[in-house]
Amino acid sequence: MKIVVLVKQVPxxxxxxxxxxxxxxxxxxxxxxxxxxxxxxxxxxxxLADAGQADEVTVLTVGPDHAVETIRKALSMGPDKAVHVQDxxxxxxxxxTTSAVLAAALGTLxxxxxxxxxxxxxxxxxxxAQMLGARLGVAAMTGARKLTVDGQKLTVERQTxxxxxxxxxxxxxxxxxxxxxxxxxxxxxxxxMAAKRKPVTTLxxxxxxxxxxxxxxxxxxxxxxxxxxxxxxxxxxxxxxxGEGGVALAEYLASQKFV
Amino acid sequence: MAEVFVVAGAANKLTYEMLTMAxxxxxxxxxxxxxxxxxxxxxxxxxxxxxxxxxxxxxxxLDAYLVAPxxxxxxxxxxxxxxxxxxxxSTQEGKEIAARVAVSLDNGLLxxxxxxxxxxxxxxxxFAGGIVVKSQVTRGVPLVTVKPNSLTPEPAPAAGExxxxxxxxxxAAKLVTVSDRVTEAKGDRPELTEASVVVSGGRGVGSAExxxxxxxxxxxxxxxxxxxxxxxxxxxxxxxxxxxxxxSTVSPQLYxxxxxxxxxxxxxxxxxxxxxxxxxxxxxxxxxxxxxxxxVGDLFKVLPQAGEEIKKRRA
Ligand SMILES: Cc1cc2nc3c(=O)[nH]c(=O)nc-3n(C[C@H](O)[C@H](O)[C@H](O)COP(=O)(O)OP(=O)(O)OC[C@H]3O[C@@H](n4cnc5c(N)ncnc54)[C@H](O)[C@@H]3O)c2cc1C
Numbered sequence: 001m002k003i004v005v006l007v008k009q010v011p012x013x014x015x016x017x018x019x020x021x022x023x024x025x026x027x028x029x030x031x032x033x034x035x036x037x038x039x040x041x042x043x044x045x046x047x048l049a050d051a052g053q054a055d056e057v058t059v060l061t062v063g064p065d066h067a068v069e070t071i072r073k074a075l076s077m078g079p080d081k082a083v084h085v086q087d088x089x090x091x092x093x094x095x096x097t098t099s100a101v102l103a104a105a106l107g108t109l110x111x112x113x114x115x116x117x118x119x120x121x122x123x124x125x126x127x128x129a130q131m132l133g134a135r136l137g138v139a140a141m142t143g144a145r146k147l148t149v150d151g152q153k154l155t156v157e158r159q160t161x162x163x164x165x166x167x168x169x170x171x172x173x174x175x176x177x178x179x180x181x182x183x184x185x186x187x188x189x190x191x192x193m194a195a196k197r198k199p200v201t202t203l204x205x206x207x208x209x210x211x212x213x214x215x216x217x218x219x220x221x222x223x224x225x226x227x228x229x230x231x232x233x234x235x236x237x238x239x240x241x242x243g244e245g246g247v248a249l250a251e252y253l254a255s256q257k258f259v
Numbered sequence: 260m261a262e263v264f265v266v267a268g269a270a271n272k273l274t275y276e277m278l279t280m281a282x283x284x285x286x287x288x289x290x291x292x293x294x295x296x297x298x299x300x301x302x303x304x305x306x307x308x309x310x311x312x313x314x315x316x317x318x319x320x321l322d323a324y325l326v327a328p329x330x331x332x333x334x335x336x337x338x339x340x341x342x343x344x345x346x347x348x349s350t351q352e353g354k355e356i357a358a359r360v361a362v363s364l365d366n367g368l369l370x371x372x373x374x375x376x377x378x379x380x381x382x383x384x385x386f387a388g389g390i391v392v393k394s395q396v397t398r399g400v401p402l403v404t405v406k407p408n409s410l411t412p413e414p415a416p417a418a419g420e421x422x423x424x425x426x427x428x429x430x431a432a433k434l435v436t437v438s439d440r441v442t443e444a445k446g447d448r449p450e451l452t453e454a455s456v457v458v459s460g461g462r463g464v465g466s467a468e469x470x471x472x473x474x475x476x477x478x479x480x481x482x483x484x485x486x487x488x489x490x491x492x493x494x495x496x497x498x499x500x501x502x503x504x505x506x507s508t509v510s511p512q513l514y515x516x517x518x519x520x521x522x523x524x525x526x527x528x529x530x531x532x533x534x535x536x537x538x539x540x541x542x543x544x545x546x547x548x549x550x551x552x553x554x555v556g557d558l559f560k561v562l563p564q565a566g567e568e569i570k571k572r573r574a
Pocket of ligand 1: 121463501503517520522
């Protein structure tokens with residue numbers, strides 16, 4: 001089985017993040033990392049490879065030049081090769097147009113299974129798997145906490161609002177995973193060294209047969225028109241427990257009418 | 260008056276919120292898609308909260324296969340009626356349906372919306388709640404998914420006239436079968452996202468057994484129990500109770516964080532709580548920066564002692 005894993009470079013979700021003056025995500029001054037949940041998708045792919053169920057794992061990303069750092073990071077976890085769609089015209093794309101670019105890029109690759117995160121940590125739209133399923137005409141399953149592969153048969157278990165459900169489909173398929181599925185491996189030193197030598201193919205929009213005005217800010221289907229930082233919460237009262245901290249807490253709760 | 264679609268899967272608070280929100284944009288039409296009988300169970304509630312019309316598309320295929328059939332029927336309905344906006348719940352299913360509709364109609368999509376103006380401008384909170392943005396769909400109709408607890412639902416009885424919708428599902432929409440749905444027992448505590456008090460435990464709770472300290476305190480206050488990702492990952496508490504970026508967003512009157520450091524991703528799910536209380540033995544824990552009342556101390560001493568004191572006051 002051939003697997004393609006989608007990854008995205010994003011500003012570190014553990015740090016403060018900003019928008020640029022045109023209200024797109026500020027990627028230039030941010031500390032950029034692999035969108036953290038993508039590591040769960042890579043882990044899922046590598047677990048299948050380790051179990052002998054996948055014979056090729058390709059990483060696919062759409063992003064600016066510096067997204068190559070994210071490709072190397074992804075490759076250091078074990079995948080064989082990568083495809084980088086890079087074209088200045090793509091900057092400012094919305095999720096819908098990005099899905100068109102990814103679908104076109106997937107069209108140039110062989111795959112049985114496409115794995116991705118359920119959402120990125122920056123845009124967090126949570127729709128990519130279904131968008132790609134709709135564009136490619138293949139099965140799409142979202143939010144997997146467990147994935148089982150049996151030949152061409154895929155079984156996904158996922159959490160729902162009131163319990164959980166099981167989904168089944170045949171390959172080819174797109175499956176998005178949730179962070180509860182696994183714990184991503186740490187790249188080994190060997191993995192990091194090997195990643196530097198793995199093949200990375202770069203594709204432009206014209207390689208994909210896409211017109212520049214259908215993507216990027218020009219082709220976007222939505223736009224941000226205003227942005228304001230949320231007023232920060234300020235710290236209130238703080239006490240140190242010296243034996244009566246619980247009593248003080250109860251008093252506070254009573255004073256606020258919670259008791 | 261323009262028509263506004265609200266895709267309603269259940270009679271719950273989020274549906275009433277969407278119906279309330281939609282009224283600001285035009286006359287509300289609910290869209291119910293599901294197995295036969297789905298509309299009967301919820302139609303009264305939909306009209307109570309303002310649905311002048313209820314489009315009903317019922318077919319077993321809508322439930323037997325994952326979202327694609329619902330997306331097909333909804334896309335066709337949108338094409339037919341050109342509503343001023345389409346609101347869906349910002350749940351996994353709602354986002355999935357919206358994503359497919361966006362692609363098939365080449366239409367913009369805004370998710371996790373917390374406010375919607377008459378012209379379709381949507382308010383969203385991004386980057387773990389750090390920035391509030393206003394956004395617009397620039398192609399097609401505003402297609403928005405609405406985040407729970409965005410507003411207070413208000414009833415506004417309307418006719419709720421039922422209109423049957425023809426359901427024709429293509430083979431291409433039948434690629435994913437829902438082979439099993441399991442409803443898990445709810446327990447006696449209030450729903451995490453709806454509770455007015457939430458008491459959450461983190462890695463500092465140390466073990467699944469010791470989570471009883473958190474549960475007891477929650478029960479004393481009539482609250483729900485939540486957990487940080489470190490606690491759910493460690494198996495101290497089930498994943499469905501996780502609060503934060505990849506868990507639930509809660510906005511209770513009172514949020515108690517015990518043994519939680521307060522990482523940005525955790526704060527994303529609780530920072531709009533009215534009152535925040537933190538118990539943590541590290542006085543440098545970032546959770547204290549947003550706590551209205553913080554106790555630097557051992558949660559295994561502070562929570563039980565506070566519990567005893569509360570019982571004493573009630574006696
Ligand atoms: C993409 C992504 C998504 C994420 N999503 C979420 C999410 O949805 N929710 C979430 O919570 N996290 C999420 N995280 C993880 C987040 O970054 C933190 O790792 C996590 O919130 C830490 O949990 P914690 O505070 O319980 O653990 P820690 O950070 O380890 O903190 C434990 C705290 O307990 C205190 N403590 C220990 N013992 C005691 C005691 N006896 N009494 C009092 N205090 C004690 C310690 O002082 C410490 O402050 C996400 C991370 C990423 C990258």
